[in-house]
Amino acid sequence: MYWNSLSEFLAMGGYGFYVWGSFGLTFAVMTIELWLLKKRQKRVMQLVKQEAI
Amino acid sequence: MHKKLSTFSVLYKILERDIKVAWRRQSDVMAVFFFFIIAASLFPLGSGADPKLLNAMAPSVLWVTALLSCMLSLSRMYASDYADGTLEQMMLSNQPTVLIVLMKILAHWMLSGLPLVFVAPLIGLQFNLSGAQLQILALSLLMGTLALSLIGSIGATLTLGIRGTGVLIAILVLPLYIPVLVFGAGAVNAVSIGVSPNGALSLLGAVLAMALVFAPLASTAALKIALE
Amino acid sequence: MKNLATKSGFNWLKYASPKTFYPLAGKLIPWCAISAATLIAYGLYIGLLVAPTDFQQGEGYRIIFVHVPAAWFSMFLYLLMALYAGMGLVFNAKLSYLMATAIAPTGAMFTLLALVTGSLWGKPMWGAWWVWDARLTSELILLFLYIGYISLQAAIDDKTRADKASAVLALVGAINVPIIFFSVKWWNTLHQGSSISLTKAPAMAAIMLQGMLIMAIGFWLYSIAVILMRVRCEILERDSKTAMFRQD
Numbered sequence: 001m002y003w004n005s006l007s008e009f010l011a012m013g014g015y016g017f018y019v020w021g022s023f024g025l026t027f028a029v030m031t032i033e034l035w036l037l038k039k040r041q042k043r044v045m046q047l048v049k050q051e052a053i
Numbered sequence: 054m055h056k057k058l059s060t061f062s063v064l065y066k067i068l069e070r071d072i073k074v075a076w077r078r079q080s081d082v083m084a085v086f087f088f089f090i091i092a093a094s095l096f097p098l099g100s101g102a103d104p105k106l107l108n109a110m111a112p113s114v115l116w117v118t119a120l121l122s123c124m125l126s127l128s129r130m131y132a133s134d135y136a137d138g139t140l141e142q143m144m145l146s147n148q149p150t151v152l153i154v155l156m157k158i159l160a161h162w163m164l165s166g167l168p169l170v171f172v173a174p175l176i177g178l179q180f181n182l183s184g185a186q187l188q189i190l191a192l193s194l195l196m197g198t199l200a201l202s203l204i205g206s207i208g209a210t211l212t213l214g215i216r217g218t219g220v221l222i223a224i225l226v227l228p229l230y231i232p233v234l235v236f237g238a239g240a241v242n243a244v245s246i247g248v249s250p251n252g253a254l255s256l257l258g259a260v261l262a263m264a265l266v267f268a269p270l271a272s273t274a275a276l277k278i279a280l281e
Numbered sequence: 282m283k284n285l286a287t288k289s290g291f292n293w294l295k296y297a298s299p300k301t302f303y304p305l306a307g308k309l310i311p312w313c314a315i316s317a318a319t320l321i322a323y324g325l326y327i328g329l330l331v332a333p334t335d336f337q338q339g340e341g342y343r344i345i346f347v348h349v350p351a352a353w354f355s356m357f358l359y360l361l362m363a364l365y366a367g368m369g370l371v372f373n374a375k376l377s378y379l380m381a382t383a384i385a386p387t388g389a390m391f392t393l394l395a396l397v398t399g400s401l402w403g404k405p406m407w408g409a410w411w412v413w414d415a416r417l418t419s420e421l422i423l424l425f426l427y428i429g430y431i432s433l434q435a436a437i438d439d440k441t442r443a444d445k446a447s448a449v450l451a452l453v454g455a456i457n458v459p460i461i462f463f464s465v466k467w468w469n470t471l472h473q474g475s476s477i478s479l480t481k482a483p484a485m486a487a488i489m490l491q492g493m494l495i496m497a498i499g500f501w502l503y504s505i506a507v508i509l510m511r512v513r514c515e516i517l518e519r520d521s522k523t524a525m526f527r528q529d
Contacts, residue, residue: 228429
């Protein structure tokens with residue numbers, strides 16, 4: 001392990017905002033993409049079921 | 054039956070017809086021309102009239118304005134012939150579609166690109182450009198506007214018959230215009246900083262050559278898709 | 282075509298039809314998703330916890346663990362999209378068009394992420410949120426190309442025409458990408474004074490490279506999973522009869 005303490009890890013040597021901003025944003029956007037797709041999938045499935053009846 | 058026409062004379066007829074039709078609606082052609090003059094003249098009003106600043110801005114301002122002017126008329130490139138069925142008739146003729154497309158592009162260039170080559174040096178004078186800069190500006194526009202018409206034809210054919218075409222064409226075509234802008238304005242900039250513009254001009258020529266080969270092919274494919 | 286398929290002993294063409302591809306994709310998605318999550322978690326562990334600091338850039342360099350894979354896939358996915366578009370035009374294969382359509386949003390998302398993380402890296406390193414650096418500029422233009430593709434697809438109501446027209450645009454874009462990138466690089470050297478360019482990448486320790494590669498493979502698997510999910514949605518939306526054959 002490279003870090004000595006949690007606060008040091010969070011501070012990222014003064015680059016905390018930029019590093020955590022990048023990582024946070026990347027995974028937030030990826031999660032949103034997944035969530036939107038799930039929603040679309042659900043909507044399509046409902047449509048298909050309606051048509052099948 | 055009327056007599057069989059050679060490919061060359063058919064192509065010449067297409068070009069002649071396009072220019073005649075445009076001539077009947079002169080206001081359309083003139084609008085592009087005046088747009089270029091008015092839009093380019095707005096920049097000094099925004100930036101101030103410092104001759105040094107204007108000289109530095111001029112290649113970019115004139116080139117971007119030329120690019121937008123050429124783009125404005127793209128949606129009309131095929132639209133009227135598409136709407137009245139002429140385009141379909143042309144494609145059913147035994148002439149290769151690529152050559153017909155090339156003629157339409159050439160007509161577009163002569164009506165919207167070529168006039169700019171002549172008026173740009175005049176506007177350049179307002180921007181305090183030197184004689185050498187004006188020469189290279191005209192030369193780069195001469196080559197560049199043809200490339201713009203060629204690349205623009207792809208956008209025009211892809212969006213044929215779609216509503217709200219104008220803005221869509223801009224989105225499709227502007228990113229593809231970037232190399233033309235970079236090398237065209239770059240040639241004039243090279244003169245400004247005392248470097249030979251030949252490098253930029255040859256690169257512009259290479260882009261033009263690429264566009265001459267690929268753009269008619271892509272436009273033809275897009276036309277066939279639109280008329281299916 | 283048929284001959285080729287039977288000669289090879291394995292009927293791969295069978296999977297070129299949306300009807301048979303749909304259940305296959307359904308089976309692949311969970312595997313891709315699970316391995317993507319594992320690899321990304323491991324990559325994060327290496328990138329954030331194990332890898333040492335960079336002596337030039339300090340801890341700020343850690344941004345590259347997300348920035349570089351995002352930038353790679355923004356470009357790779359565009360080429361992949363163009364490849365599928367081209368295959369669609371050549372073989373008139375519906376599934377190829379669907380794949381190209383499904384790739385575009387994920388590619389655009391990675392382009393946007395590469396831009397934003399690049400700017401978050403640039404602020405402390407260059408002192409500005411945006412610098413007209415050749416790579417950032419190219420990435421911005423790539424985003425414009427994605428936007429063009431997606432807009433054209435959305436503007437045409439007839440789906441068959443939309444597929445074909447946007448496929449032509451994707452191919453034109455792919456031919457243009459090297460020219461655009463070259464022109465931007467050329468432009469950057471012409472105007473040396475006005476821009477700062479990170480000329481040499483910092484020498485990377487083996488562990489850093491390893492972390493970056495693991496993240497990249499994780500992003501790749503994530504992309505596959507998301508693209509397959511989107512293809513399945515497209516298949517159902519366009520042809521709900523296929524749904525009769527679906528196996529969840």
